Amino acid sequence: MTAATRRLPMIEVLRGVLGDAGVIFDGASMARYLTDWSGDHKGRALAILRPASTAEVRDAVKICGQSGLTIVPQGGNTGLVAASMSTDADHTAVISLERMNRIRQLDAENFTIRVDAGCTLQQVKDACEVADLLFPLALGAQGSCQIGGNVATNAGGVNVLCYGMMRDIILGLEVVMPDGELWNGFSGLRKDNRGYDLKQLFIGSEGTLGIITGVELKLFPKPSKVETVYVGVASFEDAMRLFRDTRRACSDLLTAFEVIGEECVSLARLVHPELAVPIAAPVHVLMEASCSGAIDLRRLLENVLAEAMEDGLVTGAFLAESVAQARCFWAIREGLVEGQARRGYHVRTDLSVPLSGVPALIERARGIVASKYPGWTSIAYGHAGDGNVHFNVLPPQDMGEPAARAIGVSIETDLYGLVTTAGGSISAEHGIGRSRKDVFWSLLPPIHKRMLKAVKSAFDPDGLMNPGCLFPEEKELA
Amino acid sequence: MTAATRRLPMIEVLRGVLGDAGVIFDGASMARYLTDWSGDHKGRALAILRPASTAEVRDAVKICGQSGLTIVPQGGNTGLVAASMSTDADHTAVISLERMNRIRQLDAENFTIRVDAGCTLQQVKDACEVADLLFPLALGAQGSCQIGGNVATNAGGVNVLCYGMMRDIILGLEVVMPDGELWNGFSGLRKDNRGYDLKQLFIGSEGTLGIITGVELKLFPKPSKVETVYVGVASFEDAMRLFRDTRRACSDLLTAFEVIGEECVSLARLVHPELAVPIAAPVHVLMEASCSGAIDLRRLLENVLAEAMEDGLVTGAFLAESVAQARCFWAIREGLVEGQARRGYHVRTDLSVPLSGVPALIERARGIVASKYPGWTSIAYGHAGDGNVHFNVLPPQDMGEPAARAIGVSIETDLYGLVTTAGGSISAEHGIGRSRKDVFWSLLPPIHKRMLKAVKSAFDPDGLMNPGCLFPEEKELA
Structure with missing residues (x-):
């Protein structure tokens, strides 16, 4: 009996529970779930499961457990470290959350929203905007990445400066555990000191502890004013000095502070040949400040820039005169990422x-x-x-x-x-996944390894969740 | 052989390592560590250990482990749920961090500070202020509570609104584990996605997983302007409406929004009989807004209040004209807490x-x-x-x-x-400790109980750390 024949009865059981739309197992249809954004990885899986509700996720997990299948949870598949890339055609099912995409509840009075994990980030942002609220996470992939994946990878992006990483803007989670049990960690509470904050474990866990099915997020008043500034400075030292001064002068209303080495500009021009780059300087800085009240943000920034010019810290500065001009400034920052992708394979770090x-x-x-x-x-x-x-x-x-x-x-x-x-991190935001696990483990002190394994064993003792991601495979574990 | 005689050799071993000042075991000197702030609890312990360094904490923990002693870590002993209250005179040592009170390193460029866990909160705040920086945690007990205890209890206070709970302003921890091993979780990094964020487990763990010996904190530019407002509103509904409107109008520069039922005023008068309370209304609101730049904060608040008066939302409003007047407003809020303590025993919730x-x-x-x-x-x-x-x-x-x-x-x-x-929490900030563990466990779903126990077992398999706190004693565990 071949593996393909052996798995047929199991597929039938899964179809019975998830429906025809909930189970994909032909190669052509599976390809989309087994190719990552960068094209660097091609995966393999026995089947792609697409549950449409938390109850169906629970059923799918239980059936996988009974059938001896391991599980790779998958969001929008936009990650950069192959964390949702299944590599086993015989014993692994991918569980995609893409059919779970309901906005469950927006509570404008509580400044919170509760959503299915499969909602795209853009969908969540749009739902908030309609209510004059802001969900601040902002990523290049926001049209296709899913909010559950943003949680599982503790996503970052350009607005971390003001609002923090995903971890900082999560109020609650709903998680299906490896045994199929449901953990309801929703509360809508800003303050809650009842014992260990278990949700923290799932944030950044890359699908190794359970499947996030629902997410509850903190919202903010939607900014009524956004000012965008493009400046040139002589060096990265000066850029960092400018950051310190500006942070203080703007009272932490600074929502982005991006640096761009001048060598990046030609990459942005690969995408936008006509791009107007307002300055020439060794280092470019793209700043954004936002506020929601009657603060004269523009004058605040004019003063900051005037002072920085006077100090000789800034060699040229442009405060966007219109939304269109602000978009042009951002097109430089976004274009360089796309331009670099067009160059094909390259070494990519964060x-x-x-x-x-x-x-x-x-x-x-x-x-x-x-x-x-x-x-x-x-x-x-x-x-x-x-x-x-x-x-x-x-x-x-x-x-x-x-x-x-x-x-x-x-x-x-x-x-x-x-x-x-330098005492830094090999992964500020992209995570460890499969691509970086070897170097990650090679750099860890023994006690840290023991602690990571202890957490994994505590929640997923049988190693069912995302084997090969974040942790070495069992045979590799020292 | 009595317990007192049996324990003598162990005391000698501990003295050999910690010095005479590091071991207290006579009843009179121990009393201070075994009486809590509220006076509600009297504890018992075999000895009080006062290590003066992380290395000494490690030694003390190892000796306790070898001698079959359990450990109750203790900070400033200002908690309200008896989390640091040892109750066993024969088999438990209290480890007080009070001699570990060095500011290790303030990095103004990185907006971070690294300190010993036994520093008082006030000491940390003062060290930051000298560098024109702010560590925002603000509690009534800040003169005596210790920063390690603030971490272990995920402390809150009046500035959570703007800066978050303790959890939100911690960058790194150093922890001595129950086996005496040292976990160095310092990094100074704002973004770090290398696997599970283990420090999160110790935040709010109430001494049940290890002993926090060092803390690394996020700092903020010190506000250059602080405006304080005291207003009267007709109801708590109106207070919450005022909050929503003001939050937006002030662009999240609101650093405190405290409500005070009018019945509290007489308690504040017990402490300050001459207290000038500027308004008479069913509900009083004390607001504070802060900024560090050239924002016209006063005019912003004047506009907010004018609008709220016009809407009939606010029945009376006073914007403090001086630091002295702002202090008077805060004296109402702080006095009511002290006044209620003077009334002796009362039911206290958060x-x-x-x-x-x-x-x-x-x-x-x-x-x-x-x-x-x-x-x-x-x-x-x-x-x-x-x-x-x-x-x-x-x-x-x-x-x-x-x-x-x-x-x-x-x-x-x-x-x-x-x-x-109402879907809320029995403990927004004070924690569970010993006082609330029964009600806490009685309200938990089975899966949540299993998850808490799994974490505890993963890090402290022998139950050496703070037995009786947060978890039912082993014999009580279902």
Whole structure:
């Protein structure tokens, strides 16, 4: 009996519970769930399950458990570390949350919203906007990433500066545990000190502890004014000084502070050839400030910029005169990401260090690339106000992909070594997933390894949830 | 051989490691560590250990483990639920962090500070202020509570509205685990997605998973302007409407929004007989807004108040003209707490509900007291902007304490039942400790109990840390 024949009865059981639309097991239809955004990974699975309700998720998990199947939970499949990439065609089912996409309840008085985990981030943001409220998480992938995946990866993005990571804007979760039991961690409460805050464990757990089926989020008054500024500075040191001064002068109304090395501009031009880049300077800074009341935000920023010019900190500054101009400024930041994707394979990192360490990190990383990897191009940009730098490295244009990938591994190792020495993180926002688990575990002290394993064993003792993600496979576990 | 004789050799071992100042075991000197702030509890312990460094904490924990002693970690002993109250004179040592009170490192560029867990909250706040920075946690007990205890209890206070609970302003922890191993969870990073965020487990763990020895905190620019407003409104409904409108109009620069039922004013007068209370209204609201830049905060608030007066939402409003007047406004809020303590034993709660549920909670709680407990006085005040109400009940002045305590238990049960029905929490900030563990466990669904126990077992499999706190004693565990 082949694996394909063996699995047929199980598929029938799953179909009986989830309906025809709830079970996909032919190769062509499964492909979409087994190819990741970057194209770097191709996965395998026995079937894709698409439950339409929390009850169906519970049923699916129980059936998988009874059938000896492990489970890979999947949101919008936009992650960058292959955390939702199933690799086993015989014993693993992907559970996609995409059919669970209801806004359950928006409570404008409580500044909260409760949604299905399969809602896209954009859908949640839109629902809030209608009620004159803001859900602040903002990511490039927001049209397709799902809110449950944002929780499971503790998503970041451009507005962390003011509103925090996903962890900071979650009030409650609903989770189906590996045994199919439902944990209801909803409360709508801003303050609740009843014992361990269990929801924290699922935030950033990358599907290794349970399946998030519902999410309750903190909302904010929708800003009535947004001001966007594009400035040039002489160095990353000056960018960080500007951040410190501006943060204070704007009373934490700063919602974004992005740095862009000037080398990134040509990447943005790959996407928008006509792009008007208002300044020429070694480092560009894109700032955004927002408020919801009668604050004269524009004058506040004019003063900040005037002072920074006077101090010689800023070499050129443009305060957007219109929404259209603000969009042009953001097109530079967004375009460079797309432009770099067009260049094909490249080394992609999301390093973080203490704020004071940002300039040295970039300088040293550039030095390593320049001296050890001739022909490769360093690209530095990111959420400098959070100490988070995307330091990426593009291969020479004439290098074939296999050769580039081989060298890329070595570059990555050098960059991870550098950030670790600087007391920083190899993963500020993208996570560990499958791509980074080896380097992650190789850098951990023994007690931290024991603690991670203790948590995993406490919630998923049989290792049913997302095997191979975040943790080494059992046979690899020391 | 008596217990006292049996324990002598162990005391000598501990003295050898911690020095004479590090071990207290005579009854008179131990009393201070075994009496809680409220005077409600008297504890017992074999000894009080006072390690002066993280290394000494590790040694003490290891010796306790080898000697079969359990451990109660203790900070400033200002908690309200007996979480640091040892109750066993034969097998338990209290480990006080009071000698570990160094500011380790303030990094103004990174907006962070790293401190010993035994620093008082005030000491940390003062160290930040010198550097023109703010550590925002603000509690009545800040002169004596310790920062490690603030972490272990996830402390709240009056500034949660703007800055969050303790959980939200912690960047890293250093913890001695029950086996004496050291977990270094410091990083100084604002963004770090390397696997489970283990520090979250220790925040609010009430000493049941390990001993917090070091804390790394997020800092903020010190506000350069603070405006304080005292207003009268007709009802708690109107207070909550005012909150919604003001939050938006002030662009989340609101740092406090406290409600005070008019019945509380006479309690404040017990402490400050000369107190000038600027308004007469069923509900008083004390608001504070802060900013660090050139925002015209005063005009912002004047506009907010003018609009609220026009709408008939506010019946009287005073914007403090001076720091002295602002202090007078706060003296009402702080005095009522002290005044109520002077009345001796009373039912003390810290309930939370969704913001929209605050008025109904107070109205129903008052109804229960009025109808079932004649002669008792309801007191309602609290952090309404967080949905957190201190609904306390004072016994009739002529009732003896034993009788009052007996009835108090029944009132507490009624209030806990009420808040649970409303989907709220029996403990918004004070925690569970020993005082509330029975009611806490009686209200938990089975899966939540299993998850809490799984976490406890994962980190403290032998139950060495703070037995009797948060969890039922082993014999009671179902």
